[in-house]
Amino acid sequence: MWIIIQFGLAAILLLFSTLAAWYEGSAILDNPLEWKHSTPFSQMMYGQVHSKSHISQLDYFVYSAKFHPFFPIIMAISSLYLLILIGYYFLKPQNKKFACFLFILGGGLFLLGCFFMDSTTTGGKIFFYIWLVSGSLCTATAIITYFQVLNHNPRR
Known part of the structure; x- marks a missing residue:
């Protein structure tokens, strides 16, 4: 039962921090000087980014991790915790x-x-x-x- 509670709390924390990081990362749309350095996913899909419409949602997380790292850190730690918890649950025996x-x-x-x-x-x-x-x-x-x-x- 305790492992289910841990899993639920970690999943909620991951969801909240993901939404917050995504929101903070959307600031890249207003910062064209960073498009060259903070849009690796968009550059893989479209080449050089010239407009807001070419910026991938994944690049929001890159920008957030670089310049507003609090929520991406919480995302990373909660993801890692969930991964270890799942491994523990299935492999502990x-x-x-x-x-x-x-x-x-x-x-x-x-x-x-x-x-x-x-x-x-x-x-x-x-x-x-x-x-x-x-x-x-x-x-x-x-x-x-x-x-x-x-x-x-x-x-x-």
Whole structure:
């Protein structure tokens, strides 16, 4: 029952923070000087962005993460929490698989942090550290969980 409550609260927090980040990111429409630097999704679809109508909704999140990172940070943390909670729910009875899940997730978070390593914006730097710390915590938890399984199961 407790896991359902956690899942519900995290999902509500994710939904609220997503809507807030989307709203804050819509400010990119009024900032044409940032269109070249903050519209990677639109540039993939249309090439160079010349008008507001060519800006993808996904680019709102990019702009928000760069210049108003509070809600995108809440989005990232609640998404990560939900992902770990789902992995825990389905893989906890099989501790080795849960440890492998956390190890792979930690590696993915480190990799994600590499995209933000050289960021010049405050939001980018914050996301670099979030992915770095989250990856470290997932990896450390995976190692601890794995060795606890080995110590409790001497037959391996």
